[in-house]
Amino acid sequence: MTATVSDRLLDWYDGHARDLPWRARPGAPPPDPYRVWLSEIMLQQTTVAAVKPYFETFVSRWPTVEELAAAPQEDIMAAWAGLGYYSRARNLVKCAGEVAQRGGFPMTEGELRELPGLGAYTAAAVAAIAFDRRAVVVDANVERVVARLFAIEDPLPVARKAIRAAAAEITPEKRAGDFAQAMMDLGSGICTTRDPKCLLCPLSADCRARATGDPARFPVKAPKKAKPVRQGRAYWIERENAVWLVRREGKGMLGGMRALPDDGWSARGDGLGEPPLDGDWEGAGMVRHTFTHFALELSVQVQRDATQPSGEGEWWPLDTLNEAGLPTLFTKAARLVTS
DNA sequence: AAATCGTGGTA
DNA sequence: TTACCAAGATT
Known part of the structure; x- marks a missing residue:
């Protein structure tokens, strides 16, 4: 048996996983789907540090999706104030209603994808993290890690298809939730946008970007427009x-x-x-x-x-x-x- | 499918 | 100070 990329990553995760309020220990049974869903919505384009106090407020005030669904929309909007991207709060209300109505969260990626506010990333993340379903979870961290592992030269967003295919190649059948979170921890703490810490990386021997000598060049990005x-x-x-x-x-x-x-x-x-x-x-x-x-x-x-x-x-x-x-x-x- | 949609941290 | 950017979704 030859160790794979996912084996090496999961071994690293077992010793280096971040301890986060919405997260289970590596290898432990999945956490409450409500907490996984709520955290994933809050974390869309938002830093862990910004999310933490909001997450604590929400789960202590509304401990279950049923209680959230029963809350007045204006209370939820006010509690979300300051976190940004307020369509997330509007969709949170809709989604809580649908989930409470059907008696709980669906367990498959396809059904999750139909809920308001859950796109390709979040549906895959909830399926993997909350229900231990094998799903290809691609966020900005995974894009960066994969673009570097395979030294993908095409710029974003053109490279998205190739990155997703490459991510699928290294996603394991088992421990999909831990694998997804391990990729995100790696991207957040080791394979960072600027100045990646390759000496600490469990995948450095697999990384084609590192072999080029300039891993920070990846992922290549199209230039941005100026803001009026x-x-x-x-x-x-x-x-x-x-x-x-x-x-x-x-x-x-x-x-x-x-x-x-x-x-x-x-x-x-x-x-x-x-x-x-x-x-x-x-x-x-x-x-x-x-x-x-x-x-x-x-x-x-x-x-x-x-x-x-x-x-x-x-x-x-x-x-x-x-x-x-x-x-x-x-x-x-x-x-x-x-x- | 390009545009729209917040905010705070970091270099 | 400016520029970039973070567990993206929607239309």
């Missing part, structure tokens, strides 16, 4: 130690979240919408905030002793503003006005 800068305004409307908050509509930018009223910068791109209230506005300063595909310069306009704007909204007491569940952009604006 947009301008916009937000309105701080205050009255009797309370501020007027609205709820953003729909599925777009910050959709479903509480917010300050604005001039339409997210919809129109150029702002230029009408203020939500007549009267004189005082400039409180500028907030700079960078989103995924553009940067925003948000001018914050203030009116105190204001009358109530027309349309839907609520007066929110200033002393409990941290419980309003504002996205970080508006938390910055509030800090500008109140400090």
Whole structure:
């Protein structure tokens, strides 16, 4: 018997696995599918350090998927505030409802893939980690590790098919969940984007990128577009130690979240919408905030002793503003006005 | 299928 | 300060 790449990786994992709140020990029975699912959704494009406090809050407040499904959507959205990519929270609510309705999580990758918020990666990850099903789990870590192991020269995203095929080649039939998590731990701690620590890597002898002498060159990536800068305004409307908050509509930018009223910068791109209230506005300063595909310069306009704007909204007491569940952009604006 | 969708950490 | 980027999904 010749040891394979997966054998070497799993041996390494047995001694070096990270201890994470949602994770079982290597070789141990799989953890609660609810915790696996919740952690995987939170971890999409999000660092472990950022997820940890949110995960603890969610599982202590809603210990089961049934309890999460029974919670008001606005409570869940507020609890998600600050974590970003709020469509995940909207889909979390939908998914919890479907799962509670059908009496638990499905166990196969194909059925998991049909749930809201679970794409190719997350469906495979939950199948492997929570149900010990053999699945090819490809996230950004796996892409990097595989691109280096096989020295794949095609740039991302063109190389995705080849990387997936190569990942399938080294994915074992047994311990698929441990293998997936081992690949991610390796990518996170050893086979890092910059300055990979090849001397500590259990796969260094298998790695064609290392043989080239410049493993950090992989994966090759297509150049990125520059981010445009947009301008916009937000309105701080205050009255009797309370501020007027609205709820953003729909599925777009910050959709479903509480917010300050604005001039339409997210919809129109150029702002230029009408203020939500007549009267004189005082400039409180500028907030700079960078989103995924553009940067925003948000001018914050203030009116105190204001009358109530027309349309839907609520007066929110200033002393409990941290419980309003504002996205970080508006938390910055509030800090500008109140400090 | 290219564009859209947050945030905080790191170099 | 800027630039990059992290357990991607959706349309």
